[in-house]
Ligand code: ZN
């Protein structure tokens with residue numbers, strides 16, 4: 001077949017090898033046909049090389065680099081070839097290279113034609129490069145294409161994407177004739193800036209609308225939270241498509257209107273992968289991880305194949321609820337599907353395993369990665385810190401630096417957290433310096449928060465207060481609360497009162513603040529002051545945020561609040577609590593009564609303490625889980641000292657591991673001690 005290529009009498013139009021190009025599917029096959037053209041020198045004829053290049057591009061538009069090599073073989077490419085390669089770059093989302101190529105094109109003295117300019121303008125829009133866009137606009141005017149409808153319409157679109165609403169409007173107003181694209185782009189430009197009145201006015205003026213016009217307007221209203229108008233418009237769309245459904249649903253999700261989102265999701269005539277992903281990530285982001293996982297399960301049931309974005313959201317929901325088994329299942333499901341573990345997915349897996357309490361598997365995932373990026377190191381360092389494994393975290397941090405990777409702000413958050421949880425004050429101060437001096441990272445409020453946490457836990461309360469007052473950022477209530485809890489721990493009334501005053505100034509309804517302050521007074525026996533705080537709380541209508549603990553049993557999540565009696569197994573649970581209490585007493589356990597807010601009789605305090613939510617969850621675990629299985633609990637507040645010492649003893653009397661994730665870290669209770677070494 002290939003021997004015929006050496007026949008010099010062949011001319012291009014009747015050249016059968018070219019027609020073979022249509023059936024070749026791989027680059028290798030293409031090369032087999034291409035090589036003889038090179039060998040015979042035919043390739044030097046521009047009409048041959050151009051033909052080869054454009055045929056290749058139509059067949060393999062995604063193999064851009066090879067197309068580029070073919071393009072480079074054309075000695076003097078004409079506008080047609082330039083346009084094709086520019087378009088290919090932009091369609092492959094490599095607009096930046098397209099702009100460089102466009103400059104080459106001008107440099108070679110090839111004049112852009114009316115097809116070139118809209119392509120390049122599109123590239124500028126993709127990059128939000130208004131500066132370059134204006135330059136190209138200059139070329140448009142210079143070359144006399146200022147009134148070409150297609151060029152004008154792409155200019156409106158480009159300026160709209162760049163957020164240059166005035167320029168967009170100027171071009172739009174000058175258009176003698178307007179196509180649908182220019183109308184839609186102009187509406188999108190207004191909607192993007194939240195100028196919904198102008199967008200709506202234009203929408204009404206449109207001679208003809210398509211579903212995209214409706215969706216753009218709806219999206220604009222959804223963005224500014226006008227869901228009523230958005231919904232009314234949605235109901236009016238003559239022919240809805242999946243994108244318009246997705247737009248309205250995502251609006252509801254964004255504003256936490258879960259029921260409305262669900263209602264529409266259930267009414268959708270057909271759902272795309274985007275629809276499923278929207279629901280799952282929307283629910284996860286708005287604090288409904290349990291619902292997010294339900295939708296994920298439903299998606300698998302109806303056999304829709306998830307993509308990486310779906311898995312990232314699902315793993316995030318799993319982490320939130322600390323559902324280790326579910327997380328493991330998703331991981332093996334990914335393996336079964338032959339999912340490529342991308343860098344982002346690997347980070348999600350490390351985060352999931354550490355947040356679900358299994359730092360060992362998180363480390364396994366981390367070690368198995370062929371290429372470790374900063375995000376992976378950061379995730380594992382944060383995980384180790386959360387588990388109180390400060391030395392290990394710092395060791396990895398050193399290793400990461402030694403292989404030449406540059407830690408970022410989040411990595412340092414992990415490092416500082418590790419120091420804080422382990423009481424390594426000296427190292428913490430050192431790394432805080434390293435962060436700004438060596439890496440030029442400007443500390444955020446979270447970094448300062450870590451420092452304050454570390455200093456106040458370890459009793460350096462004056463220094464902690466100093467850090468807050470000297471930092472170049474506006475202090476928030478969270479950072480003052482951190483200091484306040486340090487004061488509670490170390491019984492410092494003076495700084496505690498000061499910190500509490502600062503919290504209340506920023507947030508008069510800060511529940512935790514009143515609770516901490518009254519606890520400080522209670523611990524010092526200053527009942528009058530405590531009563532005053534409680535009076536203020538009542539007066540302001542502040543209610544104590546109840547402690548909440550979650551425990552997973554057979555894929556069902558059971559939730560307990562303090563003194564909860566709503567669980568179907570309540571009777572059994574309370575009997576178990578009595579038994580736990582007796583067993584603890586028999587080995588000399590004394591409840592730490594300073595933890596109770598109310599000034600009540602000691603015996604009553606004991607009762608209140610033994611009904612803290614994690615104790616209820618432990619009782620549930622002891623009843624329902626198989627012997628020897630670790631009990632895993634997630635708590636919304638920090639574990640109180642009484643629960644902490646009780647849980648240590650329970651782990652020995654019942655001979656089982658108890659793993660509690662509170663709002664700041666993990667406690668792994670085993671054989672009567674805790675992984676935090678009583679420092680939390
Ligand atoms: Zn407690």
Ligand code: ZN
Nearest residue numbers: 667674675676
């Ligand atoms: Zn602990």
